[in-house]
């Protein structure tokens with residue numbers, strides 16, 4: 407049975423706080439929508455995929471893997487968006503379709519599998535969790551009565567249906583409906599309940615982001631914080647000049663260092679250590695030497711970029727350590743200033759930044775004072 411996946415991501419998500427809609431917000435380094443798409447892609451045998459977005463969000467698609475995704479824009483409300491997505495799948499004419507909220511990024515392969523399996527025998531199937539809490543009716547913060555919870559379920563997605571049945575149900579439906587099961591039942595489609603999952607939460611309010619991030623971390627890292635160490639190495643040769651820049655400090659010297667930028671070998675090594683911890687390439691990829699705009703650039707631009715990238719991926723830089731390898735200039739007198747300057751650029755306490763030096767006992771190119779080498783490590787932590 408060909409089972410399409412329709413992800414509805416056109417909502418504005420106003421309850422999750424101000425700013426960008428929740429499905430486009432960052433969750434552990436990727437957008438919520440990107441996690442949601444991945445959850446379905448990781449289940450074998452599903453497809454084609456359709457994605458419904460809001461017309462205002464078209465510029466947010468950058469960075470999202472849309473291979474084999476049929477993209478369409480949504481209508482004024484959720485029902486219109488679902489109908490638009492179903493119509494977009496008409497050419498593919500799948501046997502069945504799973505309709506899923508983009509704001510449920512934690513949907514498991516097991517839940518998806520139960521819906522797919524049920525569709526082999528039912529026209530519709532959807533996951534739900536039995537209500538176990540007592541239910542109250544409230545009136546101005548006072549309990550006004552209790553509600554019998556027998557036979558009550560909390561509905562989740564993906565909600566699965568035979569494709570032609572749900573398409574025709576949506577074509578005839580008018581107005582707002584609670585979900586696609588409501589639209590289906592209006593048209594006489596019977597919907598089986600399959601076991602949902604408490605972790606298949608719908609990100610609705612601000613606090614849901616932290617909970618979702620923590621659950622995701624439990625699933626991927628066994629609950630451990632994501633601690634990473636990256637290393638960096640760089641070399642620049644001496645050339646004509648009367649000063650060098652090392653770890654952000656200008657030091658008078660008999661030579662300068664040759665480089666496309668300011669040739670701050672120490673800061674380059676630290677920057678590469680951060681990119682390394684993030685598994686995001688190196689300084690040359692982010693700032694190509696072939697690009698004239700970086701000629702003579704101050705290296706704090708590079709270091710700041712790496713720090714901002716770490717922040718955007720949810721990481722905190724907890725420590726950086728840089729070793730400069732040279733006979734001259736003498737580093738000791740400048741080490742405190744180097745630590746202070748790099749800490750300032752990185753927004754860290756100077757106690758979390760180390761700058762030190764060694765010679766290579768007059769051996770090799772550093773020993774012959776042909777250039778300076780630097781190596782660095784950086785430690786990054788992501789808690790949620």
Ligand code: MG
Pocket residue numbers: 640641642665669670671674
């Ligand atoms: Mg360099």
